[in-house]
Amino acid sequence: MATAQFQTPELKPYPVVPLVAEGTMAHSKPYVASAAIQSAVGFPGELTEGWEQRAIAKMGELLGKYRSLEVYLDACVHCGACSDKCHYFLGTGDPKNMPVARQDLMRQVYRRYFTFAGKHFPKLVGAVDLTKDVLDDWWVYYNQCSECRRCSVFCPYGIDTAEITMAAREVMDSVGMGQKYSNEIIGKLHKIGNNLGLPGPALENTLQGLEEDVKDDTGVDVRYPLDVKGAEVLLVTPSADFFAEPHVESLIGYGKVFHAAGISWTLSSKASEAGNFGLFIGNYEHLRRIALRVREAALELGVKRIVVGECGHAWRVAYSFWNTLVGIGAGGNDPFAIQLQSQLDPRHKQPTHICELTWDLIQRGVLKFDKEKNDDRIITFHDSCNVARASRMGDEPGGQFTIPRNIIKAVANHFHEMAPETICESTYCCGGGGGLLSDEVIEIRVKGALPRMEALKAVVDRHGVNFMACICAICKAQFTKVLPYYGFDMGVIGGVHQLVSRAIRLGEPN
Ligand code: SF4
Numbered sequence: 001m002a003t004a005q006f007q008t009p010e011l012k013p014y015p016v017v018p019l020v021a022e023g024t025m026a027h028s029k030p031y032v033a034s035a036a037i038q039s040a041v042g043f044p045g046e047l048t049e050g051w052e053q054r055a056i057a058k059m060g061e062l063l064g065k066y067r068s069l070e071v072y073l074d075a076c077v078h079c080g081a082c083s084d085k086c087h088y089f090l091g092t093g094d095p096k097n098m099p100v101a102r103q104d105l106m107r108q109v110y111r112r113y114f115t116f117a118g119k120h121f122p123k124l125v126g127a128v129d130l131t132k133d134v135l136d137d138w139w140v141y142y143n144q145c146s147e148c149r150r151c152s153v154f155c156p157y158g159i160d161t162a163e164i165t166m167a168a169r170e171v172m173d174s175v176g177m178g179q180k181y182s183n184e185i186i187g188k189l190h191k192i193g194n195n196l197g198l199p200g201p202a203l204e205n206t207l208q209g210l211e212e213d214v215k216d217d218t219g220v221d222v223r224y225p226l227d228v229k230g231a232e233v234l235l236v237t238p239s240a241d242f243f244a245e246p247h248v249e250s251l252i253g254y255g256k257v258f259h260a261a262g263i264s265w266t267l268s269s270k271a272s273e274a275g276n277f278g279l280f281i282g283n284y285e286h287l288r289r290i291a292l293r294v295r296e297a298a299l300e301l302g303v304k305r306i307v308v309g310e311c312g313h314a315w316r317v318a319y320s321f322w323n324t325l326v327g328i329g330a331g332g333n334d335p336f337a338i339q340l341q342s343q344l345d346p347r348h349k350q351p352t353h354i355c356e357l358t359w360d361l362i363q364r365g366v367l368k369f370d371k372e373k374n375d376d377r378i379i380t381f382h383d384s385c386n387v388a389r390a391s392r393m394g395d396e397p398g399g400q401f402t403i404p405r406n407i408i409k410a411v412a413n414h415f416h417e418m419a420p421e422t423i424c425e426s427t428y429c430c431g432g433g434g435g436l437l438s439d440e441v442i443e444i445r446v447k448g449a450l451p452r453m454e455a456l457k458a459v460v461d462r463h464g465v466n467f468m469a470c471i472c473a474i475c476k477a478q479f480t481k482v483l484p485y486y487g488f489d490m491g492v493i494g495g496v497h498q499l500v501s502r503a504i505r506l507g508e509p510n
């Protein structure tokens, strides 16, 4: 059992809205990025004189650029429908973790500087000056939001707290208060090409090792190719897939799918990362620069198809942003985007999720499985928040829910759903998304995982579930860490293609 400096919440047999505990998470904050980390990603190194004016100017710029932000700040009627919908409130009882209260931290400042009433009668409309104390509150509570969008599902106006959080982080970055975890990773990605800072030769070695392991295990030469010009598919996957457990098991599975289907594919040392933390800090320029690596790699390698591995926020970026940001799929109209669009095969969705590819092959009878190889696993599925509420798969509404489940049922015999109010569009975030996957905020991560852990415990008790599949690298890393706090084995979490990998028939050993 993991040890911690805080009390892990008790798992109850049914969800209980906690009593409000004012300020109970006020001490939880991420490390502030150093001046070197900040300047490497183009932000000021620290808070300097005049930051208040600069922050308000930045807020004005964002309000001018993003109409949605202004609408969200204006539209809330404080009905309270969202107040008990955030996993961080349910796990902590801190009232500032209610989505409406989190929004209000920015709304109060917005009213003061951008509305007539707030400028002239601030007390009447709850408007406040942007002081250092207010900024400190932003730092604490906008870093306790994983941008999962669950609250927006329940808001009658569809107010998206995630967008407000992104704007707040963008404002804080612009005055020198950046988050060390996210900004350091963005810097590494720009410099080396992936979140882990894994250089090309190390990646090549890792993939060779993987080929040897799979050969030992199956007797079959399954390839994990890198930088192969003329391959049909470019696979872009989170860098954790290259070495972390259980992530690598899914990478092994992708390779087996391509092998069994006879599809030529490659990874790229240039686009060796699907993750895009530009999303977490709400910065579209970083979002674009990071995504551009994928376009460059696709053009250089001459591929016909771009496929994304198991990563929740990466799929959100790929599905919702790649088209207009860099022209992967329809959208971009600069010369490189046009060149790429004429290169990619229009018979396929661009980009394609690995689950879409695998499910299509299963439906066409291309892949065969020995389902009983997964008989020791009693499986449930955790919908990752970014896939569930910010993307889609396939041609039918809700394909992002049905396709991963269809794959699981095609490769395994024992599957049980968790409670309906905790899955699909109502799914709970794992607790570590949105740039919160760092150790100094482990308390909020553990407490934020409570609703998912309660739903998991219910199916463990009722059906003996021993494996929770998901399609997100952050969910895998987060649950590996927090499952033991709740008395579960860390091996309970794994990938959908980890299950595929075990059951797939590869043909005769060489
Ligand atoms: S963590 Fe999710 S549910 Fe909570 S406020 Fe942020 S977007 Fe809403």
Ligand code: SF4
Pocket (backbone or CB within 6 Å): 075, 076, 077, 078, 079, 080, 081, 082, 083, 099, 100, 154, 155, 156, 157, 158, 159
């Ligand atoms: S549900 Fe929507 S309108 Fe109601 S308090 Fe929450 S954000 Fe405001």
